[in-house]
Amino acid sequence: xxxxxxxxxxxxxxxxxxxxxxxxxxxxxxxxxxxxxxxxxxxxxxxxxxxxxxxxxxxxxxxxxxxxxxxxxxxxxxxxxxxxxxxxxxxxxxxxxxxxxxxxxxxxxxxxxxxxxxxxxxxxxxxxxxxxxxxxxxxxxxxxxxxxxxxxxxxxxxxxxxxxxxxxxxxxxxxxxx
Amino acid sequence: xxxxxxxxxxxxxxxxxxxxxxxxxxxxxxxxxxxxxxxxxxxxxxxxxxxxxxxxxxxxxxxxxxxxxxxxxxxxxxxxxxxxxxxxxxxxxxxxxxxxxxxxxxxxxxxxxxxxxxxxxxxxxxxxxxxxxxxxxxxxxxxxxxxxxxxxxxxxxxxxxxxxxxxxxxxxxxxxxxxxxxxxxxxxxxxxxxxxxxxxxxxxxxxxxxxxxxxxx
Numbered sequence: 001x002x003x004x005x006x007x008x009x010x011x012x013x014x015x016x017x018x019x020x021x022x023x024x025x026x027x028x029x030x031x032x033x034x035x036x037x038x039x040x041x042x043x044x045x046x047x048x049x050x051x052x053x054x055x056x057x058x059x060x061x062x063x064x065x066x067x068x069x070x071x072x073x074x075x076x077x078x079x080x081x082x083x084x085x086x087x088x089x090x091x092x093x094x095x096x097x098x099x100x101x102x103x104x105x106x107x108x109x110x111x112x113x114x115x116x117x118x119x120x121x122x123x124x125x126x127x128x129x130x131x132x133x134x135x136x137x138x139x140x141x142x143x144x145x146x147x148x149x150x151x152x153x154x155x156x157x158x159x160x161x162x163x164x165x166x167x168x169x170x171x172x173x174x175x176x177x178x
Numbered sequence: 179x180x181x182x183x184x185x186x187x188x189x190x191x192x193x194x195x196x197x198x199x200x201x202x203x204x205x206x207x208x209x210x211x212x213x214x215x216x217x218x219x220x221x222x223x224x225x226x227x228x229x230x231x232x233x234x235x236x237x238x239x240x241x242x243x244x245x246x247x248x249x250x251x252x253x254x255x256x257x258x259x260x261x262x263x264x265x266x267x268x269x270x271x272x273x274x275x276x277x278x279x280x281x282x283x284x285x286x287x288x289x290x291x292x293x294x295x296x297x298x299x300x301x302x303x304x305x306x307x308x309x310x311x312x313x314x315x316x317x318x319x320x321x322x323x324x325x326x327x328x329x330x331x332x333x334x335x336x337x338x339x340x341x342x343x344x345x346x347x348x349x350x351x352x353x354x355x356x357x358x359x360x361x362x363x364x365x366x367x368x369x370x371x372x373x374x375x376x377x378x379x380x381x382x383x384x385x386x387x388x389x390x391x392x393x394x395x
Contacts, residue, residue: 004216006220008222009221011242012243012246014217014220014243015221015244015247015250016250017213018221018247019246019247021210021213022247023251023255024210024213026264027264028199029200030264030267031201031267033210033214035294035298039294040323043316043317044323048185049182049186058323058324058327060323060327061323064323067191067194068191068194068204069194069202070202070204070207073204073205073208074208074211074214076298077209077212078211078212078214078218078302079298079299079301079302080208080211081211081212081217081218081219081299082215082216082219082224082299082301083215084215084216084302085219085302086304094304095304097307098291099227100226100230100231101230114310115289115290116291116292116308116310117313117314118290118314119286119288119291119314120290120292120297120311120315121286121314121317121321122289122290123286123290123292123314123315124286124316124317124322125286125326126279126282126283126284126285126286128279128318128319129275129279129335130276130278130279130283131272131276133294133295134283134287134293135293137269139244139248139251140269141269144255144266144269144344146342146343146344146345147343147344147348148270148271148276149269151273151276152280155276155279155280156283158280158284159281159285161288162285163286163287163288163289164234167289170234
């Protein structure tokens with residue numbers, strides 16, 4: 001129990017536990033971990049609830065039927081687990097803007113929430129195009145030695161560094177403590 | 179209004195909570211997710227500064243967690259598959275789709291700072307700006323389904339598809355442990371280098387930089 005009250009674990013311990021969870025997911029649920037499918041199913045549910053006649057005509061939703069599903073339970077579980085963990089270590093704090101954003105883009109709440117939405121839009125679109133997110137494609141793909149995971153890892157890094165340099169106006173990638 | 183509530187109730191399938199094992203069980207997903215949330219939060223990964231700092235080369239948490247994760251995960255998965263306990267579930271490899279989709283995904287990740295699993299963890303930790311990000315994920319999925327799926331570019335991407343393959347299938351190597359060994363050795367050196375840099379060299383660089391500034395004055 002004292003291990004739960006620690007603010008952080010060693011990165012290697014966290015990585016090994018993560019690998020055991022991936023194995024547990026394969027063994028218990030006979031499918032790899034994956035999170036972005038939950039949001040696609042949520043989109044399917046939104047369309048089904050508000051425009052049922054239109055949703056039946058979209059061919060993409062045939063693979064994402066509007067039923068509450070394993071990945072949605074996983075995402076809800078992540079939220080609950082993170083809440084329990086942050087409460088037990090005393091780091092839970094409601095906040096509207098992250099500190100690093102404040103230092104590089106200013107303290108405007110509406111600006112942060114707008115750009116968070118735009119970034120989320122790109123992430124949702126890209127994850128559907130690449131058949132998975134960082135959890136379902138990168139981690140689960142690489143550990144099964146699928147070429148998809150390696151290609152996704154490299155292109156994600158390229159796109160991320162390009163967007164960071166353009167969006168945050170970083171002249172050089174300066175090395176900084178903290 | 180009444181129709182909307184009835185359809186909302188229809189989205190829940192009661193047969194998914196009857197058991198624990200299997201790919202449809204909601205209990206299995208919830209319990210694995212709860213453990214995953216604890217690991218993500220204790221590993222200090224549910225933070226905007228962690229994801230954005232990775233691309234700025236200020237924060238190396240993801241490299242230091244991800245490398246042992248990939249090494250150990252690869253060994254565990256293939257060991258248990260050879261023992262016959264689990265089956266692999268390979269993702270589709272479509273080269274152009276993963277290239278272009280990965281670049282779009284990375285750009286969005288750098289701007290918003292939350293990937294789909296991290297956003298859920300950040301919400302549990304109290305970062306409320308993950309809510310518009312999650313709304314963005316749903317909106318992006320709808321935009322893909324309505325606008326992009328089945329278009330000409332999508333069909334063009336489809337020509338580069340290889341199916342559900344892994345590296346041992348492509349290179350016709352009959353023993354996958356060669357790949358795993360090469361990858362693990364590479365990862366071990368990377369992990370040693372990045373840990374050494376993060377723990378020791380960065381502090382010494384900072385001290386040298388401060389000393390140089392004092393000398394200049």
